[in-house]
Amino acid sequence: MNWDDLRFVLAVAKHGSLSAAARHLRTTQPTVGRRVAAFEASLGTQIFRRLPGSLALTESGISILERLERIETETLAIERTVSGRDAGAEGVVRVSAAEWFCACVLAPICAELSDAHPGMTIELLGESRRANLARGEADIAFRFVRFEQGEVVQRRLGGLAFGLYAAPAYLNRHHSVDFGAGFKGQVIIAMRRELDAIADLVWLEEIADQASTVLRTDSRQAQAHAAVAGAGLACLPCYIGDNTTGLIRVNTPLPVPAREIWMGIHAEVRNTPRVQAAARILAAGIRKKSSGLEPGGHPPDKNA
Structure with a gap:
């Protein structure tokens, strides 16, 4: 067999x-x-x-x-x-996170990883489904909720701020957003309901129950591009919305729910040199970017 x-x-x-x-x-x-x-x-x-x-x-x-x-x-x-005990900080390290987080946050940090450890290869797994660390589907995973598996060593790296965004052309056509009327007459771009409970999706559907939905997608970048094209209002991580040319953040009377950034490593690989090295640089890189990720008043956990 x-x-x-x-x-x-x-x-x-x-x-x-x-x-x-x-x-x-x-x-x-x-x-x-x-x-x-x-x-x-x-x-x-x-x-x-x-x-x-x-x-x-x-x-x-x-x-x-x-x-x-x-x-x-x-x-x-x-x-x-x-495996990996005597290999040093060399070899393949598989890193799982949401697609947009891989593209916008983790991928740029990989340049620093390459400089520090030229023998290391990072495989970024950008997917909406959560990788199972216990089954070896990834060595390191980043999520926006705590890990529930007991064998996963995790640390909070900071918070993740969200905002409501639209293109100037859309706002000119639809004028001001009436939050008290459930966004009546507005068009929204949202995440798919089939995904796990997402705080910003719940928030958006509660306050915009009178709006029509033009697009649902599990891709944050697709949401941003659709919003830039004037398709509607999108609730996006501020790291995407604030850095996307052609989008304006809409003032909201109630704050958009924030999320947290958690890094998880299976306990049995945490001491593998290449995983240790990759986790250290990725975590430091995320903390450096925390001003564009973190909601106001909630600094990253410096002791994690």
Whole structure:
């Protein structure tokens, strides 16, 4: 039995299809199909039922899924324990965060990382789905809520301010925003509801319940570009809104909910030299940018 096939099986179980698993694993659909078939052949049982456009676990698959997940967790723990100890600050470090945070905040810091550690390669995983650190999907993750996993070592790096933005052309057409009337006559650009609870989305939908929604997207940068084009009002991180040419911040009678920036590292890789080095420089870089990220009156945790 080839236990390397296990990650392919679990990716299909989690994402529900060969194509989705292939995108997650950054490989091809036929490769995933072959690895799953090989694993099933080695077990002598069918783990998945083939459905139109998807795969579902069979009863056999359901009965062994929890054990397979435990095997994967233990395998990854062994790899984390023995890998990287003697390699120094060299090799690949996988960093997960929201797409806009990767592009606007983390990517520029990678220049400093490259200068300090030329043997290190950073893989930035910009995605709306949260990477599972326990499963080795990333070495370092940045989120805007606390990590719930007990085995994750986390620190708060600062706050994240939000504002309401629009293009001058839009404001000229729609004049002043009537906050007391639920944004009646206004058009908004918002995040998708299917994502996890997002404070600014809840705030916007509560105060703008009379507005029409022209666009929903899980991309903050797409929201900003749509707002620049005059499509509507968008609630954006100030780091994006204030630095996007063509947008004006709209004064709001009530403050837009702020969020926090948390960095998480799985406890078993925290002492790996390359992860330590990357985390140190990324955290310092975020703190340097804190004036453009942090809501007023809430300085970053200097002791974290």
